[in-house]
Amino acid sequence: MYKLSQKLADVIHHDHQLLPVLNRFGIRLGFGDQSVEDVCKSLGINAQFLIEILNTYHDPDYFPRERFLDFPLPMIVDYLKKTHLYYYTYYIPEIENQLNELIASAKGENNLPLLTRFYHKFKQELHEHLQYEDKFTFPYVIELHTMQNSGNLPASSGSLPQKSIIEFEEAHSDVDSKLLDLKNIIIKYLQAGYDDNKCNTLLTTLFNFEDDLRDHARIEDKIMVPKVQQIEKLLSKS
């Protein structure tokens, strides 16, 4: 478990998979010997939130549900949005590049182009899911939060949004299971005629992406959704 007083450089030496998480908070390299807390202070980041996110990513067994529920919704939504951006700008194109390289490297008769077709299906679904959240779910969450904070509870329930968070947030399981399928098709059923190293690179990226998506989904489903439901309950009573 990482602590606020620890040097951020030591944290990265210990688990370099956390680098993209730092980027989501706007932390860039070159932080010298500063502690996690000091780096956060100089950048105006909530250090407690960062350390909980780092620990959650580092240790899959660690998920401080109670503590996460204490952080304000806009902070959580902002983090989730940045994660989406990282998927758009890094993981999705990167997986596609690696897949294309794998296919280009293949010799003889093979079924690799079939994978591209399947990947596109997965990508399309993932895109729709992320875009829906960016366009509808997150603005809804922020709207509710503002309503609650301004003390401006609607006089009648007529001005309340008609939907509830549950309707916005259909399960992630479709996207998850397609990713799992893609991994299994490659691991179990790939046929001869591919480049070993390129295939390993692709699989490693898929495994990392899966881990990232899992943590992302945990924060949405177990932190954001319950918090929003709480507000919905309060508003519907007033």
Add this chain to the structure above:
Amino acid sequence: MNTRVVIIHGSPIVSEGLHHILHNSSLQLHDHLRVFNQPDDITIHRSSHYIFITTAGFFQNLYKYQLISVSESRYRFLLLNTDDSPAMHNLSSDTIYLNDTQNQIVEKLRHALNSFIHEKNTIIASLTERETEILKLVALGNASKEIADKLSISTHTVITHRKNITEKLGIKSISGLTVYAILNKIIDTDQLSINDLI
């Protein structure tokens, strides 16, 4: 590969009691023994073996939300029969009852732990003829109801077959199953456009 023993039960009397018995047993589980109140809080590590000690209801939950596949040989299930829930088909290795003695409980877990050691990985997931037939129809875009009509069996039977196919292959989505069917020449792509199928 290390083995993790996970107790999941909503009642702390049951879960903590079980934890106490197993922790103090000769099994030397140390921190490989974990207790959870609900399946949601668990994260599955892909490099570990697991023995889940839980109720039928929570087991369903694990299966559904944590994407645990019973076909994977690294999972074992010990059914905790505390609420007289219906049995989990043949999926659990054994059942622990509320009135079991400490020794009985420890022995049941020991047995499950040993089953990892003696396993020879001989379970080969080959599809039956019927399953292959159904996979083909799924890959060609038929819904369960249509398959049921075509084969003159009930929709329920089709769904059971589809569950078994997914378990055996480790592929859940329809387009994933289609890829498998094409790779294994279960459907003929000479006359069909791949783009229409996936």
